[in-house]
Amino acid sequence: MGKTLVIGAGGVSSAAVHKMxxxxxxxxxxxxxxRRKFKCDDIATEVKSRTGVDIRTAEVDAMDVPAVVALIRESGAELLVNLALPYQDLKLMDACLEAGINYLDTANxxxxxxxxxxxHWQWAYQDKFKAxxxxxxxxxxxxxxVTSVFATWLKKHKLDTIRQIxxxxxxGGDNGQAFATNFNPEINLREVLAEARHWENGAWQPTPAMTHKVEYDFPGVGPKNMYLMYHEELESLSTHFPEIERARFWMTFGDAYIMHATVLQNIGMTGIEPVMHDGHEIIPIKFLTTLLPDPSDLGALTKGKACIGDIATGQAKDGSGEKTYYIYNICDHEECYAEVGSQAVSYTTGVPAMIGAAQVLKGNWREPGVWNMEQLDPDNFxxxxxxxxxxxQVHELDGPVEF
Structure with a gap:
């Protein structure tokens, strides 16, 4: 149905390409x-052994727009799936515009x-893609x-409005490491240590990072401490569903993770400004990334489950008043590894990347412009x-959350 160019060769990319x-x-x-073709070759070898499908590989610097354009044209791709670093999004969008193909990513x-x-940087491309x-x-x-699609599915099938989400x-996975991140360490630590914000009553409410903690009993996982964080879908959901009064994002972390992250931040190892070391300029967090385990190597070590979903409250479509629904997925790390050689965090990002790309190639999501997931029809996805x-699965709860 379509030729696809995937940029990036980490754990998420491996999961996505296997599923493609x-x-x-x-x-x-x-x-x-x-940028490192040997990593693409390794993934291609795994894909061939598991599925029998041949994957073409290439070397390219995602920041080099002319090189990416040349690769797009050489591959004949009609869709570029960006599974590289979020720093590279705009350059890859520029390349897609120049080469005349569609674009999809997983992080803003x-x-x-x-x-x-x-x-806002990517929303500014709306008119260019439409034209x-x-x-x-x-x-x-x-x-x-998926969390945004969950919200849209609830609005289409269960709720006329979403008041809070x-x-x-x-x-709940355990990889046995003293300290490891489940996706790119640099991106992970920058995200986790950033100031927390949530949307409430028409404004962003700030909270110091890792200070608001709540214990919650997750389906399939059990009781875990979750922390209030800022995450990008809060921005898009509060923009596209203007009736939302409150939107929050929570993620679980163990005590050991919090301790390590706090120490690393306190001693400057998560810094993003260059420093001089033995006459060489280095960026601390990039050096730290070279010391930490590669998330793509953790699949064979990780056991346990993950549970991700939305709890949304709003007016019911059947006129029965306000209702609250919990819609979620439970994913098993070992089952993911058995299928595609990845742990669940890579799998739960890579599979939706494949499904979103399939929506474009199948013609379900082909309206010209720049779109967030909650703006698109959710059903086939x-x-x-x-x-x-x-x-x-989706379950009706007794009432709105009390945390």
């Missing part, structure tokens, strides 16, 4: 490229020299991504979650 290869009726030809743009991620007759899909991971992300390893 398992759907060769949709992804007729896949090219995988990154973040300047490399500032720990600040917002959608070019091209589609750009933003945030087709799990959170953001809480997004809960619990990882939700069906594919059930069919491709991320089954979801």
């Amino acid at each position: 290869a398992m759907n060769s009726d949709i992804f007729t030809e896949i090219t995988l490229a990154s 743009y973040e300047p490399e020299d500032e720990a600040k991620f917002e959608y 070019a007759g091209l589609t750009a899909i933003l945030g087709s991971g799990f959170d953001p991504g 809480d997004i809960l992300d619990a990882n 939700m069906d594919m979650l059930n069919d491709h390893g991320l089954p979801w």
